[in-house]
Amino acid sequence: MARYNFKNPAVKRLMKEAQELREPTDQYFAQPLDDNLFEWHFTIRGPDDTDFSGGYYHGRIVLPPEYPMKPPSIIMLTPNGRFELHKKICLSISGYHPESWQPSWSIRTAILAIIGFLPTKGEGAIGAIDYTPEERKVLARKSQTWSCPSCGLIKQKLKARGDGSLPKSEKQLQDEELARQISFSNPKPQTKESPKSDTPVSDSTQEQTTENTGLRQRNVSTPPSDPQPVVSQPPQAQQINTPRRRAPEDTTPMMLIIILSVVLAVLLLRRLDRAYDLRSNIGDMF
Known part of the structure; x- marks a missing residue:
């Protein structure tokens, strides 16, 4: 195995889990690759009373450097339907849904969950397929001779049923209990939540007639509160906010000045004309 920093939390956790899973059971077996502690191969037995009964299924578990704070990725290698x-x-329990992963879960918890997920419907989830029961039973029989290039014949990785098995450890029982608490319905793809409207919905009493049954459903809600009166703005405030109109300019003084200027000019011209006539008469006398 490659050299690792054994002070790293992920390395310490994986080394501990590898030690706990070193002994195969009649249901599952998992160990890391010789040259990569963060990639494990596992083998599981198909659950009884299902289309996978009698089958053996092999896969990979790829763990992130942040394990166990982040979930592993799971890849199946054996045809299973x-x-x-x-x-x-x-x-x-996989990397597609880190929001549902819990650090208390382990590789054993993930393997037990995979066994639990096998008989469920795919429902269009990523990586899911829904073969017919007959096709799955055929694949289960073929899986008994399936070999992994790295691990060999996978059927030999599990203990035969009826062999004397060691009593289950406290950690094994704890992992099995955690696996039973996992919901085996396929998670829905994440979608963006539409923004909630801030507009309040008016409460009212609604009646809806059901066409098939003729029953009426009443949705009685709290009566609406009394509307608050609208306070109109006082006239003075309205006048303050209204811009004042400019009064038309008074042009009377300007007209009077112009008229007086014209009259004075006429009088001045008449006086000049008289003075000129007077000079002309005096010149004729001499």
Whole structure:
């Protein structure tokens, strides 16, 4: 195995889990690759009383450097009729839904959850397929001879049923209990929430007639509160806000000045004319 910093939280956690999972069970087995602690291969037995009964299924678990704070990615390698091959599958325990992942979960919890997800419907989730029961049963029989290039014949990775198994450890029981609490319905794709309208919905009493049953459903809500009276603005305030109109300019003084100027000019000209006539008469006398 490659050299790692054993003070790293992810490395410490994975080394501990590898030690806990070193012994196979009749249901599952998982171990990291020899040269990569962050990639594990697992083998699971198909659950009884399902289309996968009698089958053996192999896959990869790729863990992020932030494990266990972030979830692993899960890839199936054995044809099974429920999950696509060589593609990351969308489950509530996988990297597609980090919001539902819990750091208390482990690789064992994820493997037990995969077993629980096998009989569920794909419902269009990423990496999910829905083969017919007959096709899945055929694949289950074929899986008994399937081999992994890295791990060999996967059927030999699990203990045979009826073999003396060691008593379950407290950690194993705890992981199985956590796996039972996982919801095995496929998570819906995340969608952006439409912004909520700030406009209040008026409360009213609605009656809806059901066509098929003829029953009426009443939706009685709190009566609307009395509307508050609208306070009109006082006339004085309205006058203050209204811009004043400019009064028309008075042109009477200007007209009087012009008229007086014309009269004075006429009088001045008449006096000049008389003075000129007077000079002319005096000249004729001499």
